[in-house]
Amino acid sequence: MGHSYEQSKKTAYKIISILGIMTISEVLFALAGKGHIMGGSLMMPGYVIAAVMIIMSIVKAYLIVYEFMHMKYEIPGLAKTVLLPLGLLIWAVVAFFYEGNDWKQRRNLIINKNNQTIETMATPQPQGAVKEIQTKKIH
Amino acid sequence: MAETLTHNHDEVDEKLWDGGAQPFKVSYGKLMMWYFLLSDAFTFAGFLIAYGTLRVSMPTWPVPDHVFSAFPGGLHHKPLYFVTLMTFILLFSSFTMVRAVQEGHRENKNGVVFWMILTIIGGLGFVGSQAWEWSTMIVEEHVGLTTNPFSAHTEAGIYLEGDGHDIKEGDTFVPGSPYLIHNHGGGFHHLKYKVTEGADSGLVKQQAFGPKQFGALFFFITGFHGFHVISGILFLIIICVNSATGLYVARKNGYEMVEKIGLYWHFVDLVWVFVFLVFYLV
Numbered sequence: 001m002g003h004s005y006e007q008s009k010k011t012a013y014k015i016i017s018i019l020g021i022m023t024i025s026e027v028l029f030a031l032a033g034k035g036h037i038m039g040g041s042l043m044m045p046g047y048v049i050a051a052v053m054i055i056m057s058i059v060k061a062y063l064i065v066y067e068f069m070h071m072k073y074e075i076p077g078l079a080k081t082v083l084l085p086l087g088l089l090i091w092a093v094v095a096f097f098y099e100g101n102d103w104k105q106r107r108n109l110i111i112n113k114n115n116q117t118i119e120t121m122a123t124p125q126p127q128g129a130v131k132e133i134q135t136k137k138i139h
Numbered sequence: 140m141a142e143t144l145t146h147n148h149d150e151v152d153e154k155l156w157d158g159g160a161q162p163f164k165v166s167y168g169k170l171m172m173w174y175f176l177l178s179d180a181f182t183f184a185g186f187l188i189a190y191g192t193l194r195v196s197m198p199t200w201p202v203p204d205h206v207f208s209a210f211p212g213g214l215h216h217k218p219l220y221f222v223t224l225m226t227f228i229l230l231f232s233s234f235t236m237v238r239a240v241q242e243g244h245r246e247n248k249n250g251v252v253f254w255m256i257l258t259i260i261g262g263l264g265f266v267g268s269q270a271w272e273w274s275t276m277i278v279e280e281h282v283g284l285t286t287n288p289f290s291a292h293t294e295a296g297i298y299l300e301g302d303g304h305d306i307k308e309g310d311t312f313v314p315g316s317p318y319l320i321h322n323h324g325g326g327f328h329h330l331k332y333k334v335t336e337g338a339d340s341g342l343v344k345q346q347a348f349g350p351k352q353f354g355a356l357f358f359f360i361t362g363f364h365g366f367h368v369i370s371g372i373l374f375l376i377i378i379c380v381n382s383a384t385g386l387y388v389a390r391k392n393g394y395e396m397v398e399k400i401g402l403y404w405h406f407v408d409l410v411w412v413f414v415f416l417v418f419y420l421v
Contacts, residue, residue: 005245012241016234023230027223030420036204036218050421057416061409068237068405078163082173089184093191100192107198 015067019060026056166392172399176406179367183410186360187417197350201289203419205317209275222419225268226411229368232261233408240401243394248382251394255379258404262372269365273358281322282354288320288327290349295336299343302330311335320346357418364414367407374400 003011032042033049066072071079163170194200204218211221235257242250276282282289292312301307302321312318312332320327329345378400381387387394 005241008241008244009238012234012237016230016237019230020227023223023226026420027219031204031218034204046421053416053420057412060412064233064405064409064412068233068408069402075164078165078170078173081163082177085177086180089181089188092184092188096188096192097195100194100196103196104198107196 011067015063019063022056022060026053029053166395168395168399169402172402176402179406180410183360183363183413186356186363187413190356190360190417193350193352193356197352199291199293199349201287201349201353202291202315202317203421205291205319206276206289207272207419209279211271219419221268221272222415225265225272226415228261228264228268229408229411232258232265233405235261236401236404240394240398243382243387243397246388246391246393248385248388251382251387251397252379255375255382255397259372259375259379262368262375262404266365266368266372269361269368273361276357280319281327282357284355284358285351287349287351287353288322289317289353290320290347291315291317294334294339296332296334296344299331299333302328306330318346320348361414361418364407364410367410371400371404371407375404 028037029052030049031037033044033052035043071082161167161170165173207222208216208218209221210217235254239251239254239258242254280288291314293314295313296311298306298308298310298312301310304319304321306318318330320329322328327348329347331343331345334340334342334344378396382394382397387396
């Protein structure tokens, strides 16, 4: 594999330390960002926390796949056939979150519509038509 | 090694795709493990994206730091402590797996078995922790597949009664404040509160159940991951026993089976990185 046993052993210790430190900082960042530690002095908006967490998770995923799973040492063709299809997920995330947000707005729209007061029609109508409506209502 | 590759490039290229050689320079088994993991990644991605979609579609959602704040020994208000511990157990078992594969490369049987046993212990520790987490949620907090007592307020208000735990009569809250509807001996006790702001100001309301999907999503997705861990442990045990009996010594391929289960085991850790992100951190 082009690298000695001693070398790869060293790398393994290095990567696990990085992953451990990253996990600790993720948790500390999440707790500080949401005001659970540091007395709430480091509170920040949810999207900032989410963005930092997503970036850190992707870096962790890279380290696991490239170092622990040895993707780094496979030939490029193998890496491409495994990693490129995952690009489809980018669109899946965008499309589904857009859709989910739309459901939320639609639900709010329905709630608003339900809360609207219904006004009776003020326009004068011929005798027959009114009767028809009334009989319909009785049924 | 790279030099020889470029040197022989033309003559190798012709033969590579005829089905005889190994085009990607890995064995059939390893390549297929990669493709299995790719398909599995799509399955997990589908579940996690479904979770995200439903979460953004709801006006309110349980707050992770509030939901996952119990710790063994009757401790509460320890946000994310336990799940961080679980993450470290799995991370550590991933490291011991790397070490097992490395010992395999240099055909060191005892090394492989030693590090694989540690990996199995790590896996069992993780599944055990998950069992504790699940039972706390089901037995103590009464989260079910379609019942979700965890939620967060969408308006500001003041409680008109206490629940004997964290909430006292007269406590105020703001939009986003989390709550758990307690259940003592059958029957949830929805606390009454008065809205202090907005269009409904002055109205008396009761704590509502949280989004129904939460329990099903949580148990199904973490359960599916746990099922992967359990299957992984079984295969680790089989391969560990095979290594110990010297089966792979005869094959002289650098303990390739250990490498394959290693790929799977790291993948389980990889999925946990994203489950951790989606369920606990964000």
